[in-house]
Amino acid sequence: MSVFPRIAVVGAGPAGLLLACRLHRAGRPFTLFEADAAADARAQGGMLDLHAETGQAALRSAGLFEDFQRWARYEDQGTRLFDAEGRLLLEDDGQAGDRPEIDRGHLRDLLLAALPGRVHWGHALQQASLVDEEVELRFGNGDVQRFDLVVGADGAWSRLRALLTDVRPLHAGISLYELSLADIDRAHPQLSALVGHGTLIAKRGQYTLFAQRNADAHVRVYASLPQVLGEGELAPSLSRADLLQHFADWHPDLRRLIAEAGDAVRPWPIYRLPPEHRWVHRPTVTLIGDAAHLMPPAGEGANLALRDAADLADALCSHDWHAAVRAHEQTMMARAEVAAASAQRLLTANSLAYLLEVLGGDTADVGDVACAVPSR
CATH class of the missing domain: 3.30.9.30 (D-Amino Acid Oxidase; Chain A, domain 2)
Structure with missing residues (x-):
């Protein structure tokens, strides 16, 4: 295995793009694959509120916080809670908060702008397998490539998760x-x-x-x-x-x-995924975001995904990246366990x-x- 690994990042969602931005900024080689045919192939969904200690911190680490500020909507942090009879039980205008909103499409745009020409579009992963000390990736377009380390940022139904665990959503x-x-x-x-x-x-x-x-x-x-x-x-x-x-x-x-x-x-x-979900570390594969800790949408998932990516980038750029990635996984999973259990209670209560x-x-x-x- 090379001193610095040949890295593939699979998935150009928030986590994959943030990781790629950090590696690009550090001058580390990587290849980023995305199943979508192009950046505008599909709508990116609704809004996210980015938290200071996770999502915002990750953007700061990539030098993108000022770009985020141009899209952030601090004026839309309010919350109103009603019962079914129409009685207003809580109103918070959010003006004292620091969790500004950003549309998912705008977040993707600002991340992509920092990675001109770096995304390999139209690469839908069909199969991943361990070959000697490498990971072989086979894509739907016929492309086959091998890497020392593959990062699964490929979402809820990750095809890379199976290399680490049998747990399914x-x-x-x-x-x-x-x-x-x-x-x-x-x-x-x-x-x-x-x-x-x-x-x-x-x-x-x-x-x-x-x-x-x-x-x-x-x-x-x-x-x-x-x-x-x-x-x-x-x-x-x-x-x-x-x-x-x-x-x-x-x-x-x-x-x-x-x-x-x-x-x-x-x-x-x-x-x-079960909040207590863990996997045994492999030096050739790791996961971030929904691939690692899928949870109900209660405001934490995307923020943790961005923080996962920033922390993994720190690990990969360290002197002993093997040990650092292992330690990162433990920290990531412990952090996600708390958030996932809370999200499940909140959304299904x-x-x-x-x-x-x-x-x-x-x-x-x-x-x-x-x-x-x-x-x-």
């Missing part, structure tokens, strides 16, 4: 259904006022509505439903009318988040009082809170 017990409200300030002013600047959450039992303000007056709505799915099973397709039936007795203003959205409904089954407590609200006599939804 499990359904978390819920599925989200995503809808969109475009140009909400002009086309839906009452709903714009309801959502405010940030995230609206409304909950009853196992059913939850989320509405998140993205850039350009675009709001993404997520209806969370309890479901039981098998490994890799897709969530059933539902229409807006189907979703409205699930929320039939909710406050009319909350139901309008579904009723006035566009016709497209994207099912998103939520999968997770049946208790509105529990959610209110987590968000810092007053749980005293939740059932008697009498503040109504803002007037239509």
Whole structure:
């Protein structure tokens, strides 16, 4: 094996791109593969709130924090929590916070701008195998290459994970259904006022509505439903009318988040890895992000993925990179275990009082809170 390894990074999501930025900045050789045919091949999803100690710290380490500041929306850090009857239980304008929002597409754009010409697009990994002291990668386009160290940043259904563990993602017990409200300030002013600047959450039992303000007056709505799915099973397709039936007795203003959205409904089954998941270290393969510690989307996953990448870059650029990568894995997994257990509790909790407590609200006599939804 070479003194400094021939490195492949598989996956150009936030973790893979941040790692590549750090290696590029340090002058370390690497090859970055991505299954998408091009940077604009598909939409990148909704927004992220980047935390100071994880996501923001990772961007600082790559010299990208000023670029992030140009996209960051500090004004959209607010949170509103309602019950199904439309009573406002908590309102935080977020102005004192330091978790600014950024759309996933904008985050990807700023990371890609730091890596001109470095992404090998159209490389969907089909098979990874250990050959002597190397990892052989076979891609769907026929390309076959070998490396000393392969970093799996290839997401929930990582093909590299199988080289380290037999553990597979499990359904978390819920599925989200995503809808969109475009140009909400002009086309839906009452709903714009309801959502405010940030995230609206409304909950009853196992059913939850989320509405998140993205850039350009675009709001993404997520209806969370309890479901039981098998490994890799897709969530059933539902229409807006189907979703409205699930929320039939909710406050009319909350139901309008579904009723006035566009016709497209994207099912998103939520999968997770066991929080206590570990693997035995191999010197030829490691994982970061969702490939390493898939968890429900509760604000931590992408932040930890970025921190994973920054910490792994530090390890790879150290004198004894073998030992440093091993130590990094232990730190990463311990950190993720706490976050994953918390995310699972938060997203699947049946208790509105529990959610209110987590968000810092007053749980005293939740059932008697009498503040109504803002007037239509």
